[in-house]
Amino acid sequence: MKNQWKISTKVVRGGYSPKSSEPLVLPIYQSTTYKYDDADFVAGLFDLKAEGHMYTRISNPTVSALEEKISLLEGGVGAVATASGQAAIMLALLNICQAGQHIVAASTLYGGTHNLLAVTFKKLGIEVTFVDPELPAEELKKYIRPNTRALYAETIGNPSLNIIDFEKFSYIARENGIPLIIDNTFATPYLCRPFEHGANIVIHSTTKHIDGHATSVGGIIVDGGNFDWNNGKFPELTEPDPSYHGLKYYEAFGEKAYITKVRVTLLRDMGPSLSPFNAFLTNLGLETLAIRMKQHSENALQLAKFLEGHEKVAWVKYPGLPSHPSYSLSQKYLPLGAGGILAFGVKGGVEKGKNFINNVKLASLVVHVGDIRTYVLHPASTTHRQLSEEEQIASGVSPDLIRVSVGIEDIEDIIADFDQALKKA
Numbered sequence: 561m562k563n564q565w566k567i568s569t570k571v572v573r574g575g576y577s578p579k580s581s582e583p584l585v586l587p588i589y590q591s592t593t594y595k596y597d598d599a600d601f602v603a604g605l606f607d608l609k610a611e612g613h614m615y616t617r618i619s620n621p622t623v624s625a626l627e628e629k630i631s632l633l634e635g636g637v638g639a640v641a642t643a644s645g646q647a648a649i650m651l652a653l654l655n656i657c658q659a660g661q662h663i664v665a666a667s668t669l670y671g672g673t674h675n676l677l678a679v680t681f682k683k684l685g686i687e688v689t690f691v692d693p694e695l696p697a698e699e700l701k702k703y704i705r706p707n708t709r710a711l712y713a714e715t716i717g718n719p720s721l722n723i724i725d726f727e728k729f730s731y732i733a734r735e736n737g738i739p740l741i742i743d744n745t746f747a748t749p750y751l752c753r754p755f756e757h758g759a760n761i762v763i764h765s766t767t768k769h770i771d772g773h774a775t776s777v778g779g780i781i782v783d784g785g786n787f788d789w790n791n792g793k794f795p796e797l798t799e800p801d802p803s804y805h806g807l808k809y810y811e812a813f814g815e816k817a818y819i820t821k822v823r824v825t826l827l828r829d830m831g832p833s834l835s836p837f838n839a840f841l842t843n844l845g846l847e848t849l850a851i852r853m854k855q856h857s858e859n860a861l862q863l864a865k866f867l868e869g870h871e872k873v874a875w876v877k878y879p880g881l882p883s884h885p886s887y888s889l890s891q892k893y894l895p896l897g898a899g900g901i902l903a904f905g906v907k908g909g910v911e912k913g914k915n916f917i918n919n920v921k922l923a924s925l926v927v928h929v930g931d932i933r934t935y936v937l938h939p940a941s942t943t944h945r946q947l948s949e950e951e952q953i954a955s956g957v958s959p960d961l962i963r964v965s966v967g968i969e970d971i972e973d974i975i976a977d978f979d980q981a982l983k984k985a
């Protein structure tokens with residue numbers, strides 16, 4: 561029944577469903593450990609033959625309820641929550657990629673993801689090629705090698721706000737027998753469900769819109785259950801695992817092979833699990849995702865239109881504006897709204913941009929996006945400062961770019977604040 565619900569019902573009612581006289585609200589199971597009656601049952605747990613909780617590093621009832629809800633929202637077959645979005649990206653890729661192998665990623669990525677892939681993965685012996693996602697399929701294909709194990713992109717690129725062409729990317733992934741892994745953080749499953757457009761794995765930084773209130777760092781990996789791991793390229797899923805007496809994940813778990821392996825090997829061995837308390841807060845925030853995303857998108861579109869007509873503004877990027885290069889892709893993949901993030905440049909360049917930021921009163925200068933408040937940021941001097949100027953340009957950060965995370969305050973107050981700060985800049 562739950563699968564048939566509309567998304568606004570799923571965010572409220574999915575995941576936890578209490579039985580008679582159980583707590584109405586998802587409880588915080590603040591326990592590291594679980595009690596058993598029977599030694600054989602515990603043996604079955606350790607052999608992955610019985611279902612149940614072993615240890616909170618691997619699973620926990622509060623965390624499981626959140627995983628179940630987000631998997632339901634995305635239309636996946638299972639999910640694993642992690643301590644952060646970065647941990648989700650790391651585990652999602654290490655689950656199927658090792659030293660000597662290769663990943664192709666869109667160049668328009670969150671700065672933290674870029675560092676993880678370009679610097680830390682390189683040290684681990686995994687090479688990543690960053691490609692311009694606007695290239696035609698025939699050009700993009702040339703970057704795939706025999707040892708390429710995944711294609712990676714964000715639904716809404718950060719911070720140029722380009723929308724990924726799912727049809728093109730999923731075609732290239734299918735042709736080459738590799739999964740398409742999508743970071744859906746900016747869109748959320750309310751605005752876009754990548755599995756419906758050919759993606760195979762979705763990750764989120766739940767720190768952003770899913771929590772929505774800036775209280776809890778967290779991440780999640782969702783498995784679409786729609787990839788053939790048995791195509792000869794993924795022996796880690798089809799060959800025996802010595803750490804479970806020769807268990808073969810694909811044979812034992814079928815469409816849940818990938819997500820089961822994330823939990824029982826990487827979460828077990830590396831340990832970046834989400835705490836029950838953060839899962840509780842994240843779930844509480846998630847309950848209002850639908851109405852928040854609607855309001856974020858409406859406010860962002862109105863602010864984008866206002867800025868586009870403002871004499872002090874040089875340019876505006878918002879995928880819901882006809883002037884954005886991704887406008888038609890946003891109409892196709894994000895029909896309910898283009899999200900809460902926009903970017904613009906103040907006439908006069910870097911200095912005027914900084915003046916604008918110093919003069920906003922309602923909006924706050926914050927290195928964060930995707931919660932109920934309106935935030936402004938200058939990426940070139942903050943989130944993307946570790947990148948060279950060429951890398952900044954390649955990832956869509958021009959020196960004058962101001963990123964705005966539009967909150968759900970009254971749009972008239974937001975516009976009045978931007979107007980007065982632009983006049984002072």
Ligand SMILES: *Cc1c(COP(=O)(O)O)cnc(C)c1O
Nearest residue numbers: 644645646670743745765767778
């Ligand atoms: C913030 C963010 C991340 C990293 O998530 P953390 O929860 O901060 O580790 C990854 N991808 C995108 C698009 C983000 O905005």
